[in-house]
């Protein structure tokens with residue numbers, strides 16, 4: 247796992263005043279392949295149900311599953327969290343449930359980023375009530391220093407500091423999800439959720 251801090255991972259910025267690339271598409275692609283290889287090894291001989299958390303995880307999940315060498319089925323869940331500002335305060339609700347039975351199945355939840363940990367803590371408890379055979383979590387990005395509740399993912403692409411990041415599925419006010427690279431927004435560095 248790579249750890250990125252403000253002094254690492256920089257390449258020449260596309261727009262130095264507003265954002266700079268934190269993780270290039272090449273760096274992301276290599277790490278996604280590594281994660282898929284680990285997951286394929288760990289689940290060899292079984293079929294996996296991969297559950298993506300909308301919307302942020304959709305690009306990461308699409309790339310990840312195409313590198314899996316084991317059979318898999320996919321589903322999606324969508325959650326909403328509520329708080330006074332951009333930061334979750336721990337109240338999470340399901341706004342779109344999965345449509346697949348996960349009872350006695352191996353389940354892998356795929357997330358784009360973990361911040362406070364509230365979303366995944368809630369979702370893991372929610373899914374465990376359906377008695378999966380196993381349940382693991384894979385996140386592309388992990389802001390470990392931001393946890394408000396303890397949560398450890400089983401597979402982590404990159405640990406990052408408190409940048410506000412966009413691209414590769416991650417948004418700023420619903421924009422920028424389509425960027426192929428992941429950018430840190432400079433004016434918001436250190437201040438906000440993602």
Ligand code: PRP
Pocket residue numbers: 299300301302303325326327334357358359360361362363364365366416417
């Ligand atoms: C983001 C992200 C995670 C969650 C992480 O989702 O995709 O699901 O926040 O935050 P937490 O660890 O503090 O709970 P967001 O609510 O922004 O929705 P999106 O995926 O549609 O962008």
